[in-house]
Amino acid sequence: MISVERTMVVDRPAEEVLRYLADFGNTPEWDPGTETCTRLDPGPVVEGARWRNTSRFRGRRTELDYLLVQYRPDRLVFTGSNRTVTATDEITIRASGGRTLLVYRASLRFNGLARLASPFLRAEFEWLADAVERRLPVVLEGS
Template sequence: MITMPVVEQSVVIARPTSEVWAFLTDAANWPSWEASIVECEQLTDGELGVGTRWRGVNRILGRKLDWGTEFVEYQPEKVATSKSVEGKFGFTATTRLEEVDGGTLFTYRVDSESGLGGVFGKLADPIVAKAYSRTMRASLDNLADLLTTDT
């Protein structure tokens, strides 16, 4: 059985779910908080929903990786899941929001192809997953700071 590297982290953000959702569903905001994302944009016109496509560039362990995704699940202010449709590696990314005391619990999960499609090789999976997990943790903390700092 092939296991796919999974990285999942959560953070409580001291903002209403509607505000966190509005920020996360704007592709242009992702590079401002997600440390591995260099570029991100929405390709399709209109409101975000199932079938919406985004493209972007990540930098993971010094390598730039271009990708394109399509949203396959979309429940406003609850969950959005996108699946890669272009790029050198396959992945699924899920953002999930839940109202909690003190704000919004945001959980971000990325399931990726073993070896990231051969970019790093299967033997590197634990190293890449650990490095990306640290990056994701820092990114979620950055997001919480960004959304709760009064400007």
């Protein structure tokens, strides 16, 4: 398994940050690996909402179906899967005087033979996490 974590402070109220990040369809705006992220079901964004995420990694396009597993005022958890990988994105949020402390953690568990490649992919996932750390605050503060 590969896990990466980044901590950011953004100049936006926690409620706005939570609402924006709860809609996983916004992911292409802040995740440099994501090309598209399309809602698969109608209605409000609540636990159980689903998206299809299309990403590019190492020159290959891959699709994962994501589910909003947990939606609390201080925490969001999404899980995405396909036959090769199961991804968990966990976002914790804490208000701090009009600003927001945000911790983003992504974990990837590879299935089958793909597990063998896991140690060789860590550096690229660290690079992607660094890119999210640079881009997400800019997007949140501009939204």
